[in-house]
Amino acid sequence: MWFNLEVAVEAVDLSKRFGAITALEHLDLNVEETEIFGLIGPNGAGKTTALRIVSTLLLPSSGYVKVFGMDVVREASEVRKILTYLPEEAGAYPNLSGWEYLEFMARFTSKSKEETQRIVKEAAEICGLGERLRSKAKTYSKGMKRRLLVARALMTKPKLAILDEPTSGLDVLHSYHVREIIKRYVKEHNVTVLLSSHNMLEVEHLCNRVALVNKGKIVAMGKPQELQEKFSSANLEEVFAKVVGFA
Amino acid sequence: MLKGFGNFLLKELKELLRDPKIFLGMIIVPLIMFPVLGAVMSFSVQSAQESAVKTTVLVVNHDSGESSTQFIAFLNSSLRVFVVNVSTIEDAVVLLPDYNASEIIEIPSIFSQNVTAGMAVQVGFFSVFSGTGLFEGVGSSIVDTFVSQFNRYVAPDIVVQEKSAIIKGKIVEGVDPQTLSSLMISQAIAMPITLMILLSYSMQIAATSVAMEKEEKTLETLLTLPMDRFAILMGKLSGSIIIAGVGAVAYMIGFNYYLGSFSSLVPAGTTYDLVSLGLVPSLLGYLLLGISLFVALLSALAIAVIISSFAEDVRSAQSVVGYIYPLIFIPSLVLMYIDVNTLPLAIQILIYAIPYSHPIIASKAVIMGDYLTAVLGIIYVSAFTLVVMYAASRLFATEKILTAKLKFRGLRRSRKPSDTELQ
Numbered sequence: 001m002w003f004n005l006e007v008a009v010e011a012v013d014l015s016k017r018f019g020a021i022t023a024l025e026h027l028d029l030n031v032e033e034t035e036i037f038g039l040i041g042p043n044g045a046g047k048t049t050a051l052r053i054v055s056t057l058l059l060p061s062s063g064y065v066k067v068f069g070m071d072v073v074r075e076a077s078e079v080r081k082i083l084t085y086l087p088e089e090a091g092a093y094p095n096l097s098g099w100e101y102l103e104f105m106a107r108f109t110s111k112s113k114e115e116t117q118r119i120v121k122e123a124a125e126i127c128g129l130g131e132r133l134r135s136k137a138k139t140y141s142k143g144m145k146r147r148l149l150v151a152r153a154l155m156t157k158p159k160l161a162i163l164d165e166p167t168s169g170l171d172v173l174h175s176y177h178v179r180e181i182i183k184r185y186v187k188e189h190n191v192t193v194l195l196s197s198h199n200m201l202e203v204e205h206l207c208n209r210v211a212l213v214n215k216g217k218i219v220a221m222g223k224p225q226e227l228q229e230k231f232s233s234a235n236l237e238e239v240f241a242k243v244v245g246f247a
Numbered sequence: 248m249l250k251g252f253g254n255f256l257l258k259e260l261k262e263l264l265r266d267p268k269i270f271l272g273m274i275i276v277p278l279i280m281f282p283v284l285g286a287v288m289s290f291s292v293q294s295a296q297e298s299a300v301k302t303t304v305l306v307v308n309h310d311s312g313e314s315s316t317q318f319i320a321f322l323n324s325s326l327r328v329f330v331v332n333v334s335t336i337e338d339a340v341v342l343l344p345d346y347n348a349s350e351i352i353e354i355p356s357i358f359s360q361n362v363t364a365g366m367a368v369q370v371g372f373f374s375v376f377s378g379t380g381l382f383e384g385v386g387s388s389i390v391d392t393f394v395s396q397f398n399r400y401v402a403p404d405i406v407v408q409e410k411s412a413i414i415k416g417k418i419v420e421g422v423d424p425q426t427l428s429s430l431m432i433s434q435a436i437a438m439p440i441t442l443m444i445l446l447s448y449s450m451q452i453a454a455t456s457v458a459m460e461k462e463e464k465t466l467e468t469l470l471t472l473p474m475d476r477f478a479i480l481m482g483k484l485s486g487s488i489i490i491a492g493v494g495a496v497a498y499m500i501g502f503n504y505y506l507g508s509f510s511s512l513v514p515a516g517t518t519y520d521l522v523s524l525g526l527v528p529s530l531l532g533y534l535l536l537g538i539s540l541f542v543a544l545l546s547a548l549a550i551a552v553i554i555s556s557f558a559e560d561v562r563s564a565q566s567v568v569g570y571i572y573p574l575i576f577i578p579s580l581v582l583m584y585i586d587v588n589t590l591p592l593a594i595q596i597l598i599y600a601i602p603y604s605h606p607i608i609a610s611k612a613v614i615m616g617d618y619l620t621a622v623l624g625i626i627y628v629s630a631f632t633l634v635v636m637y638a639a640s641r642l643f644a645t646e647k648i649l650t651a652k653l654k655f656r657g658l659r660r661s662r663k664p665s666d667t668e669l670q
Contacts, residue, residue, distance in 0.1 A: 018650070055471045058646045077473065085471040091463035108472045152468075 006033045006068060008160050008192040009054055013063035016049050016216075023049040025216040026063070031194050031209075033068075033159075036186055038207035039196040040236065046216040047196035048088060048164055054194060055085035055162045067160055081109075086153040088165040088196075091145065094138035098129055098148050101137055102155065109156045123148075123155035126181055143174035150178050154185045163195040167202060179206050200236035212240050219243045269566070280573045287581050302389050303327040303348035307339050307371075312359020318406070321397050322352070326389070336373060340413055349375035350390055351413075365402055370394075372408040374424035377586070377615060387425050415616055438610040439579035442540070446547045446575045446603060449491030450568050453548045454555035456483050458564030467649065476643045480636075484548045491544075532613030535621040539609040542625060546602050546632035547571070549639045556642055557651045578604035582611075602628045 009031035016024040024046045031037040039047045052058040056076040065072045067079045092101045106119040127147040167175035197203045204224045211221040220243045233239045322328050339351045353371030361368035374387040412422040460466035555564035598604045605624035612620040
């Protein structure tokens with residue numbers, strides 16, 4: 001049934017310049033519905049800029065991006081109704097409890113108190129923070145905060161979840177937990193995920209397809225396995241090194 | 248000597264002094280602000296002295312004897328005295344603007360007779376009360392001084408003043424304008440102080456609130472939510488207004504006790520009903536004052552939000568907002584001491600151009616029933632607020648809210664993205 005799937009994200013000839021600096025250059029990208037698509041590359045490659053444009057935060061300098069057929073510039077408010085964005089190193093409001101934070105976020109999409117509570121309970125289950133959700137967010141460890149924020153990004157079952165470095169700064173166990181959450185949620189609720197990471201090994205296990213980004217350009221794109229075979233590499237790290245001429 | 252102290256201190260000083268926000272906020276701004284405040288104080292005292300020297304007194308002389316002529320000549324030696332030919336004080340009050348005078352002395356027909364007989368004589372002393380500043384009673388006190396001097400030459404307590412105030416063109420007998428000024432001192436101080444506290448508190452709150460969103464990295468999430476971005480701006484402004492309002496009320500309750508100390512300036516047993524004297528704003532006056540304060544507050548907060556959007560963290564936002572404070576403090580202090588109309592035209596224009604002057608000007612105007620001044624101020628500040636609000640809403644509607652940064656070298660906005668933006 002894959003041929004019936006919609007294009008979740010379509011980026012065509014996308015460029016972004018900040019003054020004299022070019023952050024993205026002629027980027028073309030297609031993310032299909034219900035897939036987990038990873039943008040991978042080193043720090044400063046342009047991954048966050050690309051995600052910020054898709055999530056309506058930044059305007060493209062040229063080219064366009066459509067999310068489920070809607071232009072992110074002209075139809076930004078409509079696009080915001082169907083996506084959630086988890087920024088890298090995002091925080092929660094320190095003086096709100098985790099529960100209050102989730103309620104605050106849920107109210108933007110829910111239509112009733114009952115629905116808000118249902119969404120928050122769902123989030124509580126996703127993050128697994130239990131009673132700690134009643135504590136103020138400033139008392140949370142980095143891992144707890146990240147789990148809370150991942151749950152926030154997924155709890156409303158968005159059509160597209162954009163996750164910027166979802167396991168950034170987390171230890172092995174917390175990273176594993178967050179990856180499992182994403183995998184499970186995509187499978188259960190048909191959510192499309194566009195994520196970024198500079199951890200290529202992690203992406204290998206999580207993503208259906210990946211785009212390797214370097215200096216604002218996509219240098220390779222495909223399924224992790226296919227890329228490894230194409231470049232005769234043992235993993236994506238090696239693929240990347242070969243593609244950028246580092247190895 | 249503590250081991251490593253010198254090295255560490257040197258590092259601290261370099262670190263702090265090279266932070267442009269600290270350098271500007273802690274060193275440059277005080278270097279500018281305090282001399283300006285000093286100049287204001289000096290100007291206030293100077294203008295008070297000048298106004299004392301220039302005190303113009305109208306004399307209504309009902310006496311035709313020699314003593315009254317001597318008394319007038321004595322006053323005329325140091326003051327500008329005009330003897331007016333009117334039969335009643337009410338007629339003299341009408342003439343006050345023509346002579347640019349604010350004091351009237353009424354010499355009774357028995358003046359010379361009593362002075363010659365060595366008997367005390369009461370002269371009527373009428374002084375205009377305009378509620379314009381702390382130095383308002385200077386003219387009145389200078390007349391007091393000359394009457395005392397006259398008594399020293401002639402006989403102790405020979406001339407006794409019966410003081411009355413002229414409030415809003417009407418004579419209120421038995422009310423000493425100087426005592427009234429002392430009573431009104433709390434109002435003269437309260438409004439500027441409240442405004443300074445309210446605006447600076449709320450600007451700090453608004454700036455902190457916006458910078459917190461950036462520092463805690465919650466702003467990006469917020470901007471991708473299905474909500475109107477103007478609602479974010481209004482939420483920030485309203486939250487700051489409410490919290491600052493509560494803070495201002497708490498502050499004023501405490502400050503009220505402090506103002507109680509000024510009651511020592513009022514002679515014991517003196518009580519005036521300010522309501523019956525018409526020296527309390529009417530309902531319309533309070534309404535205009537509230538609107539004036541609200542629009543000034545809104546514009547200050549919108550400016551704080553805009554400025555703090557360029558800061559990357561809370562500390563920077565608070566420092567940057569501090570640069571606005573002279574615009575609040577200087578007019579507040581100026582208007583606390585001086586009647587704006589007595590200032591040179593260029594300074595008057597400057598004071599009127601600063602939106603935060605208008606609630607203070609309005610507070611004095613509405614007490615004196617001058618609603619037009621309050622309304623014009625509201626119109627001006629509202630127009631200013633609309634422009635600032637529009638700029639703030641544009642800022643929130645675009646990516647500038649995320650990418651704008653203040654480049655302190657030359658205070659120009661930098662468009663260079665950070666590493667995180669380029670990732």
